[in-house]
Amino acid sequence: MIRSLQYVALTIPDMQEGARFYDAMGLEKHVDGEHLVYRCAGRVQDQLRLVPGEKKGIAWVTWGTRADEIDKLAAALDKAGVPMAPSPAAIESNGLWFRDPDGILVNIIVADPAPQTRPAVELNNPGTPYARLARRGAPNRHIDTRPRKLGHILKFSTDINRDAKFYTEVLGMKLSDRIGEELALFLRCGGDSDHHTLAMATSEAPGLHHMSWEMGNIDQVRMRAEHLLKTGYRDGWGLGRHMNRPGFTGGQNSRRIAHYGTDTKEEDLEAVFP
Numbered sequence: 233m234i235r236s237l238q239y240v241a242l243t244i245p246d247m248q249e250g251a252r253f254y255d256a257m258g259l260e261k262h263v264d265g266e267h268l269v270y271r272c273a274g275r276v277q278d279q280l281r282l283v284p285g286e287k288k289g290i291a292w293v294t295w296g297t298r299a300d301e302i303d304k305l306a307a308a309l310d311k312a313g314v315p316m317a318p319s320p321a322a323i324e325s326n327g328l329w330f331r332d333p334d335g336i337l338v339n340i341i342v343a344d345p346a347p348q349t350r351p352a353v354e355l356n357n358p359g360t361p362y363a364r365l366a367r368r369g370a371p372n373r374h375i376d377t378r379p380r381k382l383g384h385i386l387k388f389s390t391d392i393n394r395d396a397k398f399y400t401e402v403l404g405m406k407l408s409d410r411i412g413e414e415l416a417l418f419l420r421c422g423g424d425s426d427h428h429t430l431a432m433a434t435s436e437a438p439g440l441h442h443m444s445w446e447m448g449n450i451d452q453v454r455m456r457a458e459h460l461l462k463t464g465y466r467d468g469w470g471l472g473r474h475m476n477r478p479g480f481t482g483g484q485n486s487r488r489i490a491h492y493g494t495d496t497k498e499e500d501l502e503a504v505f506p
């Protein structure tokens with residue numbers, strides 16, 4: 233099964249504008265030929281690759297699996313009649329390359345999710361062991377808060393149930409939740425996964441809806457958002473409009489969040505949260 237979201241590659245028409253945005257997001261950049269590759273500070277794992285292209289879109293999504301499982305995934309793809317695809321130009325041809333039922337290019341490599349080695353910034357908010365005596369109560373606005381990892385991607389799909397069947401039955405993902413029969417659904421990787429690492433929303437064409445970047449806590453979400461606003465970006469939904477994993481909400485656990493969903497089965501949860 234696929235076990236971790238490694239990185240997302242996006243095609244963008246203006247690399248300078250892309251760099252300006254993801255620099256403002258606080259990600260660390262390096263240049264790889266014509267591509268820009270981003271990582272989170274303190275985490276040795278590519279999380280985002282910007283590829284020059286005529287239109288904005290998903291170039292491909294790279295997932296990680298274990299060395300003893302990649303041949304099983306190749307066999308499962310073969311059994312499902314999914315042909316291998318060539319790797320993109322300028323990319324080392326490692327792992328498996330193929331297209332999902334919606335035509336999105338998918339790559340699976342042998343890789344573990346990298347640990348986050350940067351210490352969390354201590355802030356005075358619920359659920360954190362913050363000693364307040366003789367210490368400043370409010371976060372210093374100059375604290376350097378940066379994304380700690382890429383949490384999930386939500387893609388548009390022309391048939392979410394067909395796609396979910398592929399990602400669960402062939403690639404081993406698990407269904408965490410759904411909104412109605414046709415609107416959206418949320419899948420997680422095997423092992424120690426967030427509530428979802430891949431979500432899909434119904435649309436007329438495949439494409440990117442959003443990516444989720446994990447911050448240390450909700451104060452840091454606000455602080456990074458303020459930085460983006462000052463840099464000239466306008467807010468979209470704002471705080472509180474998007475549910476996420478514990479680091480975001482400050483204390484709730486993933487199981488509890490999963491229970492808030494509409495159609496999550498207890499035995500499904502037990503498989504991941506024994």
Ligand SMILES: [Fe+2]
Pocket residue numbers: 384386442443444474
């Ligand atoms: Fe999301």
